[in-house]
Amino acid sequence: GKSNGEGAERQVDGAKVDKAFKLISEESKVEREAEAARLKELAKVKINAADVMLIVAEVEVDKKAAEMRLRENGGDVVAALRSYV
Secondary structure: OHHHHHHHHHHHHHHHHHHHHHHHHHHHHHHHHHHHHHHHHHHHOOOOHHHHHHHHHHHOOOHHHHHHHHHHOOOOHHHHHHHHO
16 A cells, blocks of 8 residues: 555645746746846946947956946946946
8 A cells, every 4th residue: 555655645746846847937937027128128228339348358258248237337337347346
C-alpha cells in the first residue's frame, strides 16, 4: 500500500509545481510589460550624442549602455557619470 501513497503525493506536488510555474510566468509577464513601459518612457528622454560619447570614453562601456545610463539619469551627463562610481 506504500507505493500508492507515494504516487498520490507525487501528483499533488505536480499540481503545486504547475501552479507555481503559472504564477512565475504571470509575474514575469507583468515584469516584462513594466520593463517595456519603462524603456518606452526612457526613450522619450532627450540625450546628447556628445554626452553618450563622453560616457563611452570615460567609463569604457558600449554606446547602448551609455545611452541607457544617460536616459536613466534624465539626460544629465554628470549624474550619469557619477552613477558609475
